Amino acid sequence: MKPIDHAEASSHFIEAKAHLEFHDRRLWDLRVKRDRQAHGIPEWEELRDLASAIKEHTLSRLADYLEQFEAQAKKNGAHVHWARDAGEHNQIVYDILSAHGAKTLVKSKSMLTEECNMRQFLQTRSITVIETDLGERIQQLDDEPPSHIVVPAVHKLRSDVSEVFARTIGSEPGNNDAHYLAEAMRRNTRPYFLDAQAGMTGANFAVAETGSFVVCTNEGNADLSANVPKLHIACIGIEKIIPKIEHLAVFIRMLSRSALGSPITQYTSHFRAPRPGTELHIVLVDNGRSQRLGMKDFWHSLKCIRCGACMNTCPVYRRSGGLSYGATYSGPIGIIIDPTFDIRKYSNLPYASTLNGSCTNVCPVKINIHEQIYKWRQVMAERNQLPLVKREAIRIIGKVMSEPHLYRAAISATGLAIERLPRFAVYNWLNPWGRQREMPEPPKQSFRTWYLENRNGR
């Protein structure tokens, strides 16, 4: 498997000027709205500390809390399943659907089912899967993965959505009105809600003391998926557990404020027990999480509540688009999670960052994202996962920096080189930095020569 080339993929994203400009502006707007909400709550920083403490505490006793959650959920009348990996998860879901003779599944957005590539698995087994979140449905119909964990189709303009809908659900070609397009999807989806034999949701939080779980949406599509069919399957990553109901307040207060800059999602739904006469199945999924929990430098990424604030604030993400990361999770959080799935495939991702630390500053659960990105760079270097040019450059720089006479010679040579060499010798494939920028003007004199002339001996 060749490593994903984020820089190469981004260059295509950057070429589409109108898309790039909208994408950058839209996500920055979410960041600005997030700031407004955060500044409106005097205890915001205290909430972040609490959220971080709750998550770290829970992860340090996760096995006990998982057992407590399972026991409570069973007591509530839910069926609880455990899946070691994506394959097992998909098979469990398929078996539940088969046992109920379900042919159509309406579902709300779940990054976990994306991670497991569940839709494709079920569709090859003749199950019709209907995504009911508008953004996710757009991506499903266009046969693309989501490009953002909260706003899956944020890289598309309304004309793109219009084209996809005209091609797939028979909307009026050329009608780019967002209200018309959303209405077209509402009308297209409604019959599926009424006819589906099964509904699926993910979960934002699972509460150990009650065996209940919480789903946050703005469209109410999770509530329709769960409350109309007689079978509800909830797929939950094992890191979603929190100990108590009172802890929900800390997270719910920050989730939508961080994600979209609204005080809460339109629907914050708590599922504890099946409706009378229906079944509730909970699938608890590991898929690499237990292994990540043992990684000294990276287990904190399991605190993530998937708000996307780190993506919205990241200058690299805003200008490269989620699809260029070639992974389920993109942006800063993706950079620190993806290599745990496949270190070679995602070996270039830690370089898709300026390390400006903004991601860390907006993270509601205080994950040290930019420090982990830096750590991953070290890991990639140690494991020989660097591309040849980067590896050689770093080797030579290391040598030069460790020997003062080489360093001094190099500094004066560099100044001369930038001044005297023809452009092609400075701006070429060995110097990706110079691809979109001019090299800085070299100073007339290095600090050392200035110091020797002016301050020597004083």
Add this chain to the structure above:
Amino acid sequence: MTSRDSILAAVRQNQPAPLAPVPAIPSFARDTEPLLEQFKSVLLSMGGKLAPPVDRGDLDGLVHSLFPDATVICSATLEVRGTRMLDGSTDPTALADVDVAVVRAAFGVAETGSVWLSEEELKVNALAYLAQHLIVLLDPSCIVGNLHQAYRDFRFNTARYAVLVTGPSATADIEGVLVHGAQGVRSLTVAMVAP
């Protein structure tokens, strides 16, 4: 070994050394703004509407004045008669043609402009989503300040299904344009009226 046991064993082996228990969560309660006023302004900012002041004896009249063209009005509260009876055994799909649903919320949350509903208030959970429009009756004396206070309500531990509803169904998935009525109700109107 079952998947359950192998996952739990791997988690036990890998989880970091036990960290300190979580401190108690403060209530962060403050009484700067009157709760009712805060509730109203946040509700409006979330796309919800407020019904004009109404006499509790004339709630059917309120529904008709808000939605004069509605043909199917389905109420989960005895305070409004509507046009269709509802009980817990109604099949959800039978509610697909409801124009207006009426429910009474257990309480409201000022910080977020949310109303709290469960199977107790909804009778059929899907009512609040399949209807085109939703009217929520809320006792103005039943509004708590923030979510910390809301989550102390014991009914979170007993309800099969509980939801904080804040404004109507909404999406901004197409170029950030706000659209109400994405999949659930197109509008949500709160009527401040004691039972």
